[in-house]
Amino acid sequence: MPSKSAAPTSTPPTDARGTQAIRRAAAILRHIAAAGAAGAPLADVARGQQLARSTAHRILRCLVDEGLVAQPEADKRYHLGHLLHELGLAQGASALEIAQWRPVVEAIAQRTGVTTYLMRRSGMEAVCVAKADGNSSLRFVPVEVGQRRLLGVGAGATALLAALPQAQVEEILRRIALGHRAYPRIDEAGVREAVRYAREHGLVISQGTVAENGFGMGRVIPDAQRLPTLAISIASHASHVTESAISRWKRVLEEEISAACREHAAP
16 A cells, blocks of 8 residues: 655755745845846856856846846846836835935935935845935945945944844844955954944944945934834045034934934824
8 A cells, every 4th residue: 555654855845946946036136236237247146146057047037038137138247127127116115215215315415415325124235225415526425226235334234234133133144244255344343343333322433344435324214113124324535524524414314314203203
């Protein structure tokens, strides 16, 4: 008689394989997004996601067919596809939230005179979702809209990391340790100190960590309903930074964010 128990197999269940495929596709899209306008070659995608070239190529071809990834005929690099842009135009809660905070970003840029960003936490990364330039004659723009950074890289991304529970911070630092190696001025001890400072003072100050001649300051946007997912940060060339400027920028960030929070909370 045939055994009632199923024979052991090393093949994962269909639903597990499907979940793995989705996760791989999402990771590849994030990788291509991080490459920016230059795009990402197949070898880079495969290496970055620790996939065989054939596996990476198969996933990429499927993403191209669906419009999520593009590969111009004269370009061997992969870029984000038109469908992602079209989906992003839908007026979901995220788009409305960005529209709600964009005037605050612009007001801070005008009052400080330096480039200001709205950063949103996305897993173990922060993505720039809005940017406004100040009136300074010397612009310092280390991040463009749509670019992603690991948590702990830059003032806004570090402020978002500091807002998480400590157990989650520890897990994230463990998982992205290799990614931080791409930034020679950033180490785990420095990130931990920045997190401690943010929790004590309510904001992050980044001096010469991401770029040698850069200065950044960031503060999370409080959320009474959940862990903060948005932060506002500013960036300036180091030559513009003085003690009086730092004090003024701190005050501007606190005033603009606090006023907006009160306005949004009003019935």
